[in-house]
Amino acid sequence: MRMRPTLSWTPTGELSPGTTDLEPVADALSGGGVLVLSGAGISTESGIPDYRGEGGSLSRHTPMTYQDFTADAQARRRYWARSHLGWRTFGSARPNAGHRAVASFERHGMLSGVITQNVDGLHQAAGSEEVVELHGSLDRVVCLSCGTLSPRRELARRLEEANEGFAPVAAAINPDGDADLTDEQVGDFRVVPCTVCGGILKPDVVFFGEAVPVERVEHCRSLVREATALLVLGSSLTVMSGLRFVRQAAQAGQPVLIINRDHTRGDRHAVTRVALPLGTALTTLAGRLGIPVDDASTTGSG
Numbered sequence: 001m002r003m004r005p006t007l008s009w010t011p012t013g014e015l016s017p018g019t020t021d022l023e024p025v026a027d028a029l030s031g032g033g034v035l036v037l038s039g040a041g042i043s044t045e046s047g048i049p050d051y052r053g054e055g056g057s058l059s060r061h062t063p064m065t066y067q068d069f070t071a072d073a074q075a076r077r078r079y080w081a082r083s084h085l086g087w088r089t090f091g092s093a094r095p096n097a098g099h100r101a102v103a104s105f106e107r108h109g110m111l112s113g114v115i116t117q118n119v120d121g122l123h124q125a126a127g128s129e130e131v132v133e134l135h136g137s138l139d140r141v142v143c144l145s146c147g148t149l150s151p152r153r154e155l156a157r158r159l160e161e162a163n164e165g166f167a168p169v170a171a172a173i174n175p176d177g178d179a180d181l182t183d184e185q186v187g188d189f190r191v192v193p194c195t196v197c198g199g200i201l202k203p204d205v206v207f208f209g210e211a212v213p214v215e216r217v218e219h220c221r222s223l224v225r226e227a228t229a230l231l232v233l234g235s236s237l238t239v240m241s242g243l244r245f246v247r248q249a250a251q252a253g254q255p256v257l258i259i260n261r262d263h264t265r266g267d268r269h270a271v272t273r274v275a276l277p278l279g280t281a282l283t284t285l286a287g288r289l290g291i292p293v294d295d296a297s298t299t300g301s302g
Helices: 023-031 040-046 068-069 073-090 097-107 121-127 152-162 213-226 240-251 278-289
Strands: 034-038 109-114 132-134 135-142 149-151 201-207 229-233 255-257 272-274
Touching: 023 229, 023 255, 023 272, 023 278, 034 213, 034 240, 040 097, 040 121, 040 278, 068 073, 073 152, 097 109, 097 121, 097 278, 109 213, 132 213, 135 152, 135 229, 135 255, 149 152, 213 240, 229 240, 240 255, 255 278
Parallel strands: 034 109, 034 229, 109 132, 229 255, 255 272
Antiparallel strands: 135 149, 135 201
């Protein structure tokens, strides 16, 4: 299935206002078997901005599309210059209270797993184990010719060597790890090829306009089928790659619960939408359920 390059969504018709009542979510978690679907909003408290919330990156930044990346060498130069700079910040982000609470719910048998639309690895860094990275991860690189996977840290080292002294000041860092740079700041940044075949390297993430691997989608669908409820955390559900799982759950009669401060494209399918900051909501839930949440000092980096 192909990920639609949908960048915005406008609510239509009457939408119910969000609530601050966490009891329906607490009840679902206490029963166990809940599947989490997380989006960029869960990582904002780790210093990674989201796409569409207040001050979201889409107000100033259009994400790279798969078509542009594969067709245009200059687009790849711009992408890798900006992504290389962004990685220095993005790669050092640490899990926040929301990630740690989700990991704690899993350890205490309340979750069946996590599907994340994020590419930051922060759920795993917080201790979550049953995580499906729907859109891949920025900490891996894939060759488009031979398919070789390699660590992002190795590519970062090679790019540092090929672009000695490259240190422009970015206007901002975006949810995809891309830094805002002008063409003048990109300059003649050198892109390095695959060490195996000399092919084009791409982060192992799903760009806008690119297909999410079919087997990954089917695995997620099976997780939805087996779950007792679907809990959406910090996603506007604008992109079909996440919304389809909400629709699947609702059509099967499984409760859909959403914690997101703003309206989402899936609100009409949900039994409740809690309009609270995620860190606050999830740690409050943990307290009500008597579940301890690890301190920040005990979790790893992303």
